[in-house]
Amino acid sequence: MSKKKIATVWLGGxxxxxxxxxxxxERILDVAKLADIVKCxxxxxxxxxxxxxxxxxxxxxxxxxxxxILHIRxxxxxxxxxxxxxxxxxxxxxxxxxxxxxxxxxxxxxxVSNDKEGSVPDHPELLKLRDKVVPLQEVVKVDFVIPGCPPxxxxxxxxxxxFLNDRVPNLSDVKKLRYG
Amino acid sequence: xxxxSVNIDEKNLEVEVGKTILEVCRENGIEILTMCHLKGIxxxxxxRLCLVEIEGVNKLLSACTTKIAxxxxxxxxxxxxxxxxxxxxxxxFAERNHVCSVCVANGKCDLQKLGYKTEMDHIRYxxxxxxxxxxxxxxxxxxxxxxxxxxxxxxxxxxxxxxxxNWNVMNRGNKVRIISDFNTPWGESETCTSCGKCxxxxxxxxxxPKAIVQGQLEKKPEMITELIEKRKMNL
Numbered sequence: 001m002s003k004k005k006i007a008t009v010w011l012g013g014x015x016x017x018x019x020x021x022x023x024x025x026e027r028i029l030d031v032a033k034l035a036d037i038v039k040c041x042x043x044x045x046x047x048x049x050x051x052x053x054x055x056x057x058x059x060x061x062x063x064x065x066x067x068x069i070l071h072i073r074x075x076x077x078x079x080x081x082x083x084x085x086x087x088x089x090x091x092x093x094x095x096x097x098x099x100x101x102x103x104x105x106x107x108x109x110x111x112v113s114n115d116k117e118g119s120v121p122d123h124p125e126l127l128k129l130r131d132k133v134v135p136l137q138e139v140v141k142v143d144f145v146i147p148g149c150p151p152x153x154x155x156x157x158x159x160x161x162x163f164l165n166d167r168v169p170n171l172s173d174v175k176k177l178r179y180g
Numbered sequence: 181x182x183x184x185s186v187n188i189d190e191k192n193l194e195v196e197v198g199k200t201i202l203e204v205c206r207e208n209g210i211e212i213l214t215m216c217h218l219k220g221i222x223x224x225x226x227x228r229l230c231l232v233e234i235e236g237v238n239k240l241l242s243a244c245t246t247k248i249a250x251x252x253x254x255x256x257x258x259x260x261x262x263x264x265x266x267x268x269x270x271x272x273f274a275e276r277n278h279v280c281s282v283c284v285a286n287g288k289c290d291l292q293k294l295g296y297k298t299e300m301d302h303i304r305y306x307x308x309x310x311x312x313x314x315x316x317x318x319x320x321x322x323x324x325x326x327x328x329x330x331x332x333x334x335x336x337x338x339x340x341x342x343x344x345x346n347w348n349v350m351n352r353g354n355k356v357r358i359i360s361d362f363n364t365p366w367g368e369s370e371t372c373t374s375c376g377k378c379x380x381x382x383x384x385x386x387x388x389p390k391a392i393v394q395g396q397l398e399k400k401p402e403m404i405t406e407l408i409e410k411r412k413m414n415l
């Protein structure tokens with residue numbers, strides 16, 4: 001059996017889910033026996049190659065994230081939403097209650113840490129924030145979700161290991177469903 | 181008390197008349213999901229989680245507000261009911277801003293537990309993201325409308341047990357809100373006795389004491405049931 005290819009992607013999140021992924025510790029060797037990790041946030045900026053499974057952390061907050069998640073969907077057989085931000089938009093979605101203009105001004109103009117007047121950055125190279133933050137399933141088809149903020153390392157390993165052994169995980173059956 | 185026979189989930193039972201389907205189920209170890217029910221205070225059938233199928237009735241009825249009757253054939257765990265329960269829990273989450281990771285009730289919340297029980301791993305409906313107020317005017321407690329599911333347990337416990345009737349309900353549809361007195365800040369209430377019963381009755385992190393930090397909230401709704409039962413004994 002040829003090795004599977006897996007990748008992990010970091011969209012609008014705090015990278016806590018990736019930290020939790022690293023917490024699977026030496027079990028990463030079990031993963032490495034069955035799969036090659038071909039892309040993760042610490043490799044260079046090449047586009048995602050064709051893979052079997054991709055774990056996506058974070059929600060869709062900008063035009064760049066939207067372009068990326070649409071590309072990921074084309075490149076992968078299974079798309080796994082990793083963590084509450086990807087599944088429910090979580091903390092990143094808390095700006096959705098306010099107009100985007102107010103959010104920018106709170107962060108850059110009226111921030112307590114500003115000593116003089118601040119201004120909203122608008123360089124063309126910068127990504128453009130969307131009006132509303134949305135979870136992955138609102139823009140692409142998601143094959144599996146792992147909620148949790150962050151999900152337990154055990155839960156992440158369980159899901160990865162099941163997929164790598166061609167089984168479909170079920171979080172409710174193994175009592176690993178958790179939010180927050 | 182006169183006894184009648186009923187059939188719940190293919191089990192024949194002899195039960196006392198005058199009880200609700202929910203009471204009978206709980207007494208006989210049949211699990212029914214609820215959010216708005218609190219033993220001792222009146223039932224209103226607000227949360228729609230305790231819906232059951234009754235043979236010969238062409239719609240689902242809430243177990244907490246339907247009295248048991250002779251020869252009823254009731255089913256509580258059909259695929260249809262499970263599907264409805266999952267939809268209901270998803271709608272709770274989609275309607276307001278339930279961000280578990282920043283909530284005082286995280287890990288000890290009835291709404292989270294409900295999600296796990298209905299195997300809700302994600303929400304299939306678009307989030308409404310309404311702008312909700314957080315009332316911090318009371319010296320000890322906070323009312324966060326973001327986390328309220330409109331079970332109205334606070335309203336009923338305040339009116340029926342404390343007798344203060346500080347809480348009430350305003351508006352309809354998704355604009356519906358819990359209000360203090362005539363929609364004035366809780367801290368300015370003339371009726372609130374600051375007894376804290378609503379804090380314990382609330383199944384989520386919508387009402388909580390200020391002395392509590394994230395994930396540390398401990399609620400004791402059973403204390404209210406106990407209080408009501410003890411009062412009855414004294415009479």
